[in-house]
Amino acid sequence: MYLLKQVNNTHLFHNSKSLAIKMPRWHPAILLALASLQLACTLLLLASEQGGRARRFLAALFTSEEDGPFDYSHPVDVYTNLSAGLENMGGKSIGDQVFLSPCPVVSPLLLGPISVQLSGPVNLSIVSRRNPWVLPGGRHSPPRCKARHSCAVVIPHRNREPHLAFLLYHLHPVLQRQQLHYAIYVIQQAGNQTFNRAKLMNVGFKEAMRDEEWDCIFFHDVDLIPENDRNLYICADGPKHMAAAMDKFGYKMPYKNYFGGVSGLTPEQYLKMNGFPNSYWGWGGEDDDIANRVLLAGMKISRPSIRLGRYKMIKHKHDAGNAANPNRFTMLAQTRRIWRLEGMNTLNYRRLSREQQPLYTNITVDIGPSERAPARRLHG
Numbered sequence: 001m002y003l004l005k006q007v008n009n010t011h012l013f014h015n016s017k018s019l020a021i022k023m024p025r026w027h028p029a030i031l032l033a034l035a036s037l038q039l040a041c042t043l044l045l046l047a048s049e050q051g052g053r054a055r056r057f058l059a060a061l062f063t064s065e066e067d068g069p070f071d072y073s074h075p076v077d078v079y080t081n082l083s084a085g086l087e088n089m090g091g092k093s094i095g096d097q098v099f100l101s102p103c104p105v106v107s108p109l110l111l112g113p114i115s116v117q118l119s120g121p122v123n124l125s126i127v128s129r130r131n132p133w134v135l136p137g138g139r140h141s142p143p144r145c146k147a148r149h150s151c152a153v154v155i156p157h158r159n160r161e162p163h164l165a166f167l168l169y170h171l172h173p174v175l176q177r178q179q180l181h182y183a184i185y186v187i188q189q190a191g192n193q194t195f196n197r198a199k200l201m202n203v204g205f206k207e208a209m210r211d212e213e214w215d216c217i218f219f220h221d222v223d224l225i226p227e228n229d230r231n232l233y234i235c236a237d238g239p240k241h242m243a244a245a246m247d248k249f250g251y252k253m254p255y256k257n258y259f260g261g262v263s264g265l266t267p268e269q270y271l272k273m274n275g276f277p278n279s280y281w282g283w284g285g286e287d288d289d290i291a292n293r294v295l296l297a298g299m300k301i302s303r304p305s306i307r308l309g310r311y312k313m314i315k316h317k318h319d320a321g322n323a324a325n326p327n328r329f330t331m332l333a334q335t336r337r338i339w340r341l342e343g344m345n346t347l348n349y350r351r352l353s354r355e356q357q358p359l360y361t362n363i364t365v366d367i368g369p370s371e372r373a374p375a376r377r378l379h380g
């Protein structure tokens with residue numbers, strides 16, 4: 001399909017070249033005078049009191065819808081009219097997916113900036129009550145139209161139940177507003193070994209794909225809450241880094257190829273880069289390794305604008321069992337040599353349990369003792 005699109009685009013390009021329109025010849029001085037006149041008129045119009053509409057029109061011409069403008073000083077409650085919105089979407093009969101027509105290209109349920117509630121009593125039973133449309137295992141499909149996109153959201157986890165409740169409180173309604181067919185997978189690392197975020201994400205990919213051929217797999221930190229429901233959990237041409245602007249970094253990228261927090265890949269993109277590394281035990285570096293893999297596999301990172309890709313991080317103390325990984329610098333220097341040899345193709349783990357909870361599929365895994373990094377082993 002992708003190849004087909006490429007071929008079609010090239011074809012169109014060649015066609016458009018051959019469609020050159022014959023223009024009359026004007027004296028350059030006349031052209032210059034006309035252009036100056038037009039510029040003067042435009043400036044006059046924009047400066048005038050009635051210029052508001054013209055300014056908005058020009059802004060709409062030069063910024064895409066996804067860039068806003070968004071007013072983050074007046075966010076909206078993410079549950080605003082949610083159930084009514086889902087019920088009133090037209091279509092034939094609830095649950096009978098076969099006879100439903102496709103959902104609109106742009107969901108009419110989207111709100112833009114949403115308020116992030118990080119105080120007050122939020123627990124899983126409250127989240128369940130607020131999300132009557134979510135099925136066991138944390139699955140959902142729009143009730144009145146056929147979703148155009150599907151995604152699995154993988155959340156690596158250990159001992160962060162309060163954060164998980166806050167995340168699900170916001171994420172479920174966001175995904176429903178986006179009219180996606182989706183499921184949420186929480187991958188719990190058993191035991192007290194050092195945490196291994198990237199390996200848990202590899203496990204999540206494999207476990208999610210056992211259920212369904214998802215269009216897109218998202219890898220989501222448990223402590224990052226989306227601030228705009230127009231930041232779509234849909235894959236892009238290149239591996240997508242969703243969390244372009246986090247409050248903790250002053251809503252900008254901390255550095256150019258940052259790939260941490262929340263990202264989404266198609267199964268093809270993920271397999272092309274041999275998944276993620278299994279050997280980063282403890283905090284840091286694994287996201288940079290993943291970014292390197294994207295580039296080494298010949299792909300480009302795709303990212304929403306920093307106006308759209310906003311996330312709030314839940315403040316917390318440093319995790320026990322997730323000390324900074326002292327090997328990360330040497331390991332990162334080895335990605336180029338290692339990425340094909342280590343990743344999805346060397347993943348091994350033992351699944352201890354898999355249950356359908358009301359809000360997510362809960363998978364507990366033994367991912368083994370922390371090995372030494374293969375980069376170092378290969379070194380000698």
Ligand code: BGN
Nearest residue numbers: 260284285286287288328329332
């Ligand atoms: C970087 C970390 C990332 C982390 C970001 C943001 C490393 C490797 C050092 C070369 N990378 O410094 O893993 O997500 O900070 O906190 O430590």
